[in-house]
Amino acid sequence: MVYATRRFEFSSSHRYWRDDWSPEENERVFGKCTSRYGHGHNYTLDVTITGALDPRTGMVMNMTELKAIVNQVLEEFDHKHLNEDTPYFKTQLPTTENLVRVLWRLIAARLPAEARLARLRLYEMADLWAEYDGADETTFARAYTFSAAHRLHAPALSDEENRAIYGKCNNPNGHGHNYTVEVSVGGPVDPETGMVIDLTALDRTVRELLDQLDFRHLDREVAAFADQPSTAENIVVYLWNELAPRLEGRLRHLKLWETRKNVFEYAGPTGASEHR
Ligand SMILES: [Zn+2]
Ligand SMILES: [Zn+2]
Structure with missing residues:
Protein backbone atom coordinates (compact mmCIF):
# COMPACT_ATOMS: atom_id res chain seq x y z
CA MET A 1 0.00 0.00 0.00
CA ASP A 136 -11.53 3.36 18.82
CA GLU A 137 -8.23 4.64 20.12
CA THR A 138 -7.04 8.19 19.70
CA THR A 139 -3.36 8.98 20.16
CA PHE A 140 -2.17 12.07 21.97
CA ALA A 141 1.44 13.15 22.15
CA ARG A 142 3.43 15.86 23.80
CA ALA A 143 7.13 16.62 23.68
CA TYR A 144 9.24 17.51 26.71
CA THR A 145 12.86 18.56 27.02
CA PHE A 146 15.65 17.98 29.49
CA SER A 147 19.31 18.85 29.42
CA ALA A 148 21.97 16.57 30.82
CA ALA A 149 25.65 15.71 30.74
CA HIS A 150 26.94 12.21 30.23
CA ARG A 151 29.85 10.09 29.06
CA LEU A 152 29.52 6.94 27.00
CA HIS A 153 31.60 4.40 28.84
CA ALA A 154 30.70 0.74 29.26
CA PRO A 155 32.03 -0.87 32.45
CA ALA A 156 32.12 -4.24 30.63
CA LEU A 157 34.70 -2.96 28.12
CA SER A 158 38.36 -1.99 28.49
CA ASP A 159 39.38 1.70 28.34
CA GLU A 160 40.86 1.06 24.92
CA GLU A 161 37.65 -0.59 23.63
CA ASN A 162 35.55 2.23 25.08
CA ARG A 163 37.69 4.81 23.27
CA ALA A 164 37.47 2.85 20.02
CA ILE A 165 33.69 2.33 20.16
CA TYR A 166 32.44 5.60 21.58
CA GLY A 167 35.12 7.97 20.20
CA LYS A 168 34.53 11.58 21.28
CA CYS A 169 31.57 10.51 23.44
CA ASN A 170 34.04 8.69 25.72
CA ASN A 171 35.68 11.97 26.86
CA PRO A 172 36.34 11.34 30.59
CA ASN A 173 35.10 14.84 31.49
CA GLY A 174 31.77 14.27 29.75
CA HIS A 175 29.70 16.32 27.33
CA GLY A 176 25.96 17.04 27.14
CA HIS A 177 22.76 17.38 25.14
CA ASN A 178 19.39 19.05 25.06
CA TYR A 179 17.21 15.96 24.89
CA THR A 180 13.64 16.02 23.60
CA VAL A 181 11.30 13.17 24.39
CA GLU A 182 7.92 12.78 22.69
CA VAL A 183 5.48 10.83 24.85
CA SER A 184 2.55 9.23 22.99
CA VAL A 185 -0.42 7.93 24.92
CA GLY A 186 -3.46 6.17 23.51
CA GLY A 187 -6.95 5.20 24.54
CA PRO A 188 -10.58 6.24 24.33
CA VAL A 189 -11.37 9.96 24.63
CA ASP A 190 -12.92 10.80 28.01
CA PRO A 191 -16.33 12.33 27.16
CA GLU A 192 -16.06 14.77 30.09
CA THR A 193 -12.59 16.18 29.44
CA GLY A 194 -12.26 15.43 25.72
CA MET A 195 -8.84 14.00 26.49
CA VAL A 196 -7.16 10.61 26.25
CA ILE A 197 -5.33 11.40 29.46
CA ASP A 198 -5.57 14.24 31.96
CA LEU A 199 -3.01 16.63 30.45
CA THR A 200 -2.12 18.25 33.76
CA ALA A 201 -1.47 14.81 35.26
CA LEU A 202 0.56 13.72 32.22
CA ASP A 203 2.70 16.86 32.44
CA ARG A 204 3.24 16.36 36.15
CA THR A 205 4.13 12.67 35.80
CA VAL A 206 6.57 13.17 32.95
CA ARG A 207 8.12 16.31 34.45
CA GLU A 208 8.65 14.56 37.80
CA LEU A 209 10.66 11.86 36.06
CA LEU A 210 12.58 14.18 33.73
CA ASP A 211 13.42 16.55 36.59
CA GLN A 212 15.53 13.74 38.02
CA LEU A 213 17.66 13.91 34.84
CA ASP A 214 17.41 17.61 34.00
CA PHE A 215 20.65 19.54 34.54
CA ARG A 216 22.34 16.44 35.93
CA HIS A 217 25.23 14.22 34.92
CA LEU A 218 23.43 11.02 33.95
CA ASP A 219 26.23 8.58 34.78
CA ARG A 220 27.21 10.20 38.04
CA GLU A 221 23.90 11.38 39.43
CA VAL A 222 21.25 8.95 38.13
CA ALA A 223 21.42 5.50 39.69
CA ALA A 224 20.07 3.76 36.57
CA PHE A 225 23.18 4.73 34.59
CA ALA A 226 25.79 3.95 37.23
CA ASP A 227 26.44 0.51 35.78
CA GLN A 228 25.17 0.75 32.19
CA PRO A 229 26.23 3.21 29.48
CA SER A 230 23.96 6.26 29.14
CA THR A 231 23.33 5.69 25.45
CA ALA A 232 20.11 7.18 24.08
CA GLU A 233 18.94 3.59 23.55
CA ASN A 234 19.33 2.85 27.26
CA ILE A 235 17.76 6.20 28.18
CA VAL A 236 14.64 5.63 26.06
CA VAL A 237 14.17 2.14 27.56
CA TYR A 238 14.69 3.58 31.05
CA LEU A 239 12.08 6.29 30.42
CA TRP A 240 9.63 3.67 29.14
CA ASN A 241 10.13 1.43 32.15
CA GLU A 242 9.60 4.35 34.53
CA LEU A 243 6.64 5.94 32.70
CA ALA A 244 4.62 2.89 31.61
CA PRO A 245 3.46 1.92 35.12
CA ARG A 246 2.72 5.55 36.04
CA LEU A 247 0.55 6.20 32.98
CA GLU A 248 -2.02 3.49 33.70
CA GLY A 249 -1.65 1.47 30.53
CA ARG A 250 -1.89 4.50 28.26
CA LEU A 251 1.75 4.80 27.14
CA ARG A 252 2.09 3.77 23.49
CA HIS A 253 5.33 5.18 22.11
CA LEU A 254 8.43 7.17 23.07
CA LYS A 255 10.65 9.09 20.69
CA LEU A 256 13.90 10.50 22.04
CA TRP A 257 16.01 13.07 20.19
CA GLU A 258 19.56 13.11 21.57
CA THR A 259 20.49 15.73 19.00
CA ARG A 260 18.53 16.96 16.01
CA LYS A 261 20.22 14.23 14.00
CA ASN A 262 19.98 11.23 16.35
CA VAL A 263 16.49 9.91 17.10
CA PHE A 264 15.52 6.78 19.04
CA GLU A 265 12.09 5.18 19.37
CA TYR A 266 10.73 2.57 21.75
CA ALA A 267 7.26 1.15 22.24
CA GLY A 268 7.98 -1.34 24.99
CA PRO A 269 9.45 -4.84 24.80
CA THR A 270 6.77 -6.05 22.37
CA GLY A 271 5.87 -2.78 20.65
CA ALA A 272 6.56 -1.90 17.05
CA SER A 273 7.96 1.49 16.08
CA GLU A 274 5.71 3.83 14.15
CA HIS A 275 8.38 4.59 11.54
CA ARG A 276 6.76 7.90 10.72
ZN1 LIG B 1 26.29 12.24 24.02
ZN1 LIG C 1 -5.59 25.64 23.15
Whole structure:
Protein backbone atom coordinates (compact mmCIF):
# COMPACT_ATOMS: atom_id res chain seq x y z
CA MET A 1 0.00 0.00 0.00
CA VAL A 2 1.15 3.48 -0.81
CA TYR A 3 0.39 6.20 1.74
CA ALA A 4 0.24 9.80 0.57
CA THR A 5 0.30 12.72 3.00
CA ARG A 6 -0.52 16.35 2.44
CA ARG A 7 -0.09 19.05 5.07
CA PHE A 8 -2.68 21.77 5.78
CA GLU A 9 -2.72 24.74 8.11
CA PHE A 10 -5.51 26.70 9.76
CA SER A 11 -5.83 29.08 12.69
CA SER A 12 -8.58 28.96 15.30
CA SER A 13 -9.36 29.99 18.84
CA HIS A 14 -11.07 27.91 21.50
CA ARG A 15 -11.74 27.56 25.19
CA TYR A 16 -11.93 24.59 27.58
CA TRP A 17 -14.70 25.10 30.08
CA ARG A 18 -17.49 22.96 31.51
CA ASP A 19 -20.50 24.84 32.88
CA ASP A 20 -21.42 21.83 35.01
CA TRP A 21 -18.08 22.01 36.84
CA SER A 22 -17.03 24.54 39.48
CA PRO A 23 -14.50 27.21 38.44
CA GLU A 24 -11.94 25.44 40.67
CA GLU A 25 -12.48 22.10 38.94
CA ASN A 26 -12.22 23.73 35.50
CA GLU A 27 -9.02 25.47 36.56
CA ARG A 28 -7.53 22.27 38.00
CA VAL A 29 -8.13 20.17 34.88
CA PHE A 30 -7.85 22.72 32.07
CA GLY A 31 -5.46 25.32 33.55
CA LYS A 32 -4.75 28.26 31.25
CA CYS A 33 -7.09 26.82 28.58
CA THR A 34 -10.03 28.11 30.68
CA SER A 35 -9.13 31.73 29.83
CA ARG A 36 -12.46 33.56 29.47
CA TYR A 37 -12.30 34.95 25.94
CA GLY A 38 -10.44 32.00 24.45
CA HIS A 39 -6.96 31.65 23.10
CA GLY A 40 -5.75 30.41 19.72
CA HIS A 41 -3.40 28.21 17.75
CA ASN A 42 -1.94 27.73 14.31
CA TYR A 43 -3.02 24.17 13.69
CA THR A 44 -1.16 21.88 11.32
CA LEU A 45 -3.07 18.93 9.87
CA ASP A 46 -1.34 16.04 8.11
CA VAL A 47 -3.85 14.13 5.99
CA THR A 48 -2.73 10.66 4.93
CA ILE A 49 -4.67 8.67 2.35
CA THR A 50 -4.16 5.24 0.87
CA GLY A 51 -5.71 3.06 -1.83
CA ALA A 52 -4.88 1.22 -5.03
CA LEU A 53 -2.81 3.17 -7.53
CA ASP A 54 -4.65 4.21 -10.68
CA PRO A 55 -2.49 2.53 -13.39
CA ARG A 56 -3.02 5.46 -15.77
CA THR A 57 -2.20 8.35 -13.41
CA GLY A 58 0.11 6.50 -10.99
CA MET A 59 -1.76 8.12 -8.09
CA VAL A 60 -4.19 7.03 -5.35
CA MET A 61 -6.10 10.22 -6.04
CA ASN A 62 -5.20 13.54 -7.49
CA MET A 63 -3.53 15.55 -4.72
CA THR A 64 -5.06 18.73 -6.14
CA GLU A 65 -8.47 17.17 -5.58
CA LEU A 66 -7.51 16.17 -2.03
CA LYS A 67 -6.32 19.71 -1.41
CA ALA A 68 -9.66 21.13 -2.57
CA ILE A 69 -11.69 18.69 -0.44
CA VAL A 70 -9.74 19.30 2.77
CA ASN A 71 -9.56 23.08 2.27
CA GLN A 72 -13.32 23.12 1.86
CA VAL A 73 -13.69 21.27 5.18
CA LEU A 74 -11.22 23.60 6.89
CA GLU A 75 -13.10 26.73 5.72
CA GLU A 76 -15.49 26.05 8.56
CA PHE A 77 -12.66 26.16 11.13
CA ASP A 78 -10.10 28.61 9.79
CA HIS A 79 -10.09 31.97 11.58
CA LYS A 80 -13.02 30.87 13.70
CA HIS A 81 -13.72 30.32 17.38
CA LEU A 82 -14.23 26.55 17.58
CA ASN A 83 -16.74 26.72 20.47
CA GLU A 84 -18.76 29.66 19.15
CA ASP A 85 -18.55 29.49 15.36
CA THR A 86 -18.79 25.76 14.63
CA PRO A 87 -21.58 23.33 15.58
CA TYR A 88 -19.23 20.55 16.70
CA PHE A 89 -18.33 21.64 20.21
CA LYS A 90 -21.64 22.38 21.86
CA THR A 91 -21.60 19.11 23.81
CA GLN A 92 -17.90 18.23 23.71
CA LEU A 93 -14.77 20.28 24.29
CA PRO A 94 -12.62 21.44 21.36
CA THR A 95 -9.57 19.47 22.50
CA THR A 96 -7.04 18.28 19.94
CA GLU A 97 -8.38 14.74 20.41
CA ASN A 98 -12.00 15.75 19.71
CA LEU A 99 -11.07 18.09 16.86
CA VAL A 100 -9.06 15.43 15.03
CA ARG A 101 -12.04 13.07 15.24
CA VAL A 102 -14.45 15.72 13.94
CA LEU A 103 -12.09 16.42 11.04
CA TRP A 104 -11.82 12.69 10.35
CA ARG A 105 -15.58 12.38 9.99
CA LEU A 106 -15.86 15.39 7.70
CA ILE A 107 -12.91 14.52 5.46
CA ALA A 108 -13.62 10.75 5.24
CA ALA A 109 -17.18 11.45 4.11
CA ARG A 110 -15.99 13.60 1.21
CA LEU A 111 -13.22 11.42 -0.23
CA PRO A 112 -13.84 9.69 -3.57
CA ALA A 113 -14.40 5.92 -3.54
CA GLU A 114 -10.86 5.10 -4.69
CA ALA A 115 -9.17 6.77 -1.71
CA ARG A 116 -9.33 5.74 1.94
CA LEU A 117 -8.43 8.05 4.78
CA ALA A 118 -5.59 6.27 6.59
CA ARG A 119 -4.51 8.75 9.26
CA LEU A 120 -4.95 12.30 10.48
CA ARG A 121 -2.34 13.95 12.64
CA LEU A 122 -3.33 17.31 14.07
CA TYR A 123 -0.71 19.54 15.68
CA GLU A 124 -2.10 22.17 18.02
CA MET A 125 1.46 23.30 18.65
CA ALA A 126 4.78 21.91 17.47
CA ASP A 127 5.07 19.88 20.69
CA LEU A 128 1.46 18.75 21.07
CA TRP A 129 -0.55 16.65 18.64
CA ALA A 130 -3.33 14.10 18.35
CA GLU A 131 -3.64 11.34 15.80
CA TYR A 132 -6.61 9.29 14.66
CA ASP A 133 -6.95 6.42 12.20
CA GLY A 134 -10.65 5.69 12.47
CA ALA A 135 -10.28 3.07 15.23
CA ASP A 136 -11.53 3.36 18.82
CA GLU A 137 -8.23 4.64 20.12
CA THR A 138 -7.04 8.19 19.70
CA THR A 139 -3.36 8.98 20.16
CA PHE A 140 -2.17 12.07 21.97
CA ALA A 141 1.44 13.15 22.15
CA ARG A 142 3.43 15.86 23.80
CA ALA A 143 7.13 16.62 23.68
CA TYR A 144 9.24 17.51 26.71
CA THR A 145 12.86 18.56 27.02
CA PHE A 146 15.65 17.98 29.49
CA SER A 147 19.31 18.85 29.42
CA ALA A 148 21.97 16.57 30.82
CA ALA A 149 25.65 15.71 30.74
CA HIS A 150 26.94 12.21 30.23
CA ARG A 151 29.85 10.09 29.06
CA LEU A 152 29.52 6.94 27.00
CA HIS A 153 31.60 4.40 28.84
CA ALA A 154 30.70 0.74 29.26
CA PRO A 155 32.03 -0.87 32.45
CA ALA A 156 32.12 -4.24 30.63
CA LEU A 157 34.70 -2.96 28.12
CA SER A 158 38.36 -1.99 28.49
CA ASP A 159 39.38 1.70 28.34
CA GLU A 160 40.86 1.06 24.92
CA GLU A 161 37.65 -0.59 23.63
CA ASN A 162 35.55 2.23 25.08
CA ARG A 163 37.69 4.81 23.27
CA ALA A 164 37.47 2.85 20.02
CA ILE A 165 33.69 2.33 20.16
CA TYR A 166 32.44 5.60 21.58
CA GLY A 167 35.12 7.97 20.20
CA LYS A 168 34.53 11.58 21.28
CA CYS A 169 31.57 10.51 23.44
CA ASN A 170 34.04 8.69 25.72
CA ASN A 171 35.68 11.97 26.86
CA PRO A 172 36.34 11.34 30.59
CA ASN A 173 35.10 14.84 31.49
CA GLY A 174 31.77 14.27 29.75
CA HIS A 175 29.70 16.32 27.33
CA GLY A 176 25.96 17.04 27.14
CA HIS A 177 22.76 17.38 25.14
CA ASN A 178 19.39 19.05 25.06
CA TYR A 179 17.21 15.96 24.89
CA THR A 180 13.64 16.02 23.60
CA VAL A 181 11.30 13.17 24.39
CA GLU A 182 7.92 12.78 22.69
CA VAL A 183 5.48 10.83 24.85
CA SER A 184 2.55 9.23 22.99
CA VAL A 185 -0.42 7.93 24.92
CA GLY A 186 -3.46 6.17 23.51
CA GLY A 187 -6.95 5.20 24.54
CA PRO A 188 -10.58 6.24 24.33
CA VAL A 189 -11.37 9.96 24.63
CA ASP A 190 -12.92 10.80 28.01
CA PRO A 191 -16.33 12.33 27.16
CA GLU A 192 -16.06 14.77 30.09
CA THR A 193 -12.59 16.18 29.44
CA GLY A 194 -12.26 15.43 25.72
CA MET A 195 -8.84 14.00 26.49
CA VAL A 196 -7.16 10.61 26.25
CA ILE A 197 -5.33 11.40 29.46
CA ASP A 198 -5.57 14.24 31.96
CA LEU A 199 -3.01 16.63 30.45
CA THR A 200 -2.12 18.25 33.76
CA ALA A 201 -1.47 14.81 35.26
CA LEU A 202 0.56 13.72 32.22
CA ASP A 203 2.70 16.86 32.44
CA ARG A 204 3.24 16.36 36.15
CA THR A 205 4.13 12.67 35.80
CA VAL A 206 6.57 13.17 32.95
CA ARG A 207 8.12 16.31 34.45
CA GLU A 208 8.65 14.56 37.80
CA LEU A 209 10.66 11.86 36.06
CA LEU A 210 12.58 14.18 33.73
CA ASP A 211 13.42 16.55 36.59
CA GLN A 212 15.53 13.74 38.02
CA LEU A 213 17.66 13.91 34.84
CA ASP A 214 17.41 17.61 34.00
CA PHE A 215 20.65 19.54 34.54
CA ARG A 216 22.34 16.44 35.93
CA HIS A 217 25.23 14.22 34.92
CA LEU A 218 23.43 11.02 33.95
CA ASP A 219 26.23 8.58 34.78
CA ARG A 220 27.21 10.20 38.04
CA GLU A 221 23.90 11.38 39.43
CA VAL A 222 21.25 8.95 38.13
CA ALA A 223 21.42 5.50 39.69
CA ALA A 224 20.07 3.76 36.57
CA PHE A 225 23.18 4.73 34.59
CA ALA A 226 25.79 3.95 37.23
CA ASP A 227 26.44 0.51 35.78
CA GLN A 228 25.17 0.75 32.19
CA PRO A 229 26.23 3.21 29.48
CA SER A 230 23.96 6.26 29.14
CA THR A 231 23.33 5.69 25.45
CA ALA A 232 20.11 7.18 24.08
CA GLU A 233 18.94 3.59 23.55
CA ASN A 234 19.33 2.85 27.26
CA ILE A 235 17.76 6.20 28.18
CA VAL A 236 14.64 5.63 26.06
CA VAL A 237 14.17 2.14 27.56
CA TYR A 238 14.69 3.58 31.05
CA LEU A 239 12.08 6.29 30.42
CA TRP A 240 9.63 3.67 29.14
CA ASN A 241 10.13 1.43 32.15
CA GLU A 242 9.60 4.35 34.53
CA LEU A 243 6.64 5.94 32.70
CA ALA A 244 4.62 2.89 31.61
CA PRO A 245 3.46 1.92 35.12
CA ARG A 246 2.72 5.55 36.04
CA LEU A 247 0.55 6.20 32.98
CA GLU A 248 -2.02 3.49 33.70
CA GLY A 249 -1.65 1.47 30.53
CA ARG A 250 -1.89 4.50 28.26
CA LEU A 251 1.75 4.80 27.14
CA ARG A 252 2.09 3.77 23.49
CA HIS A 253 5.33 5.18 22.11
CA LEU A 254 8.43 7.17 23.07
CA LYS A 255 10.65 9.09 20.69
CA LEU A 256 13.90 10.50 22.04
CA TRP A 257 16.01 13.07 20.19
CA GLU A 258 19.56 13.11 21.57
CA THR A 259 20.49 15.73 19.00
CA ARG A 260 18.53 16.96 16.01
CA LYS A 261 20.22 14.23 14.00
CA ASN A 262 19.98 11.23 16.35
CA VAL A 263 16.49 9.91 17.10
CA PHE A 264 15.52 6.78 19.04
CA GLU A 265 12.09 5.18 19.37
CA TYR A 266 10.73 2.57 21.75
CA ALA A 267 7.26 1.15 22.24
CA GLY A 268 7.98 -1.34 24.99
CA PRO A 269 9.45 -4.84 24.80
CA THR A 270 6.77 -6.05 22.37
CA GLY A 271 5.87 -2.78 20.65
CA ALA A 272 6.56 -1.90 17.05
CA SER A 273 7.96 1.49 16.08
CA GLU A 274 5.71 3.83 14.15
CA HIS A 275 8.38 4.59 11.54
CA ARG A 276 6.76 7.90 10.72
ZN1 LIG B 1 -5.59 25.64 23.15
ZN1 LIG C 1 26.29 12.24 24.02
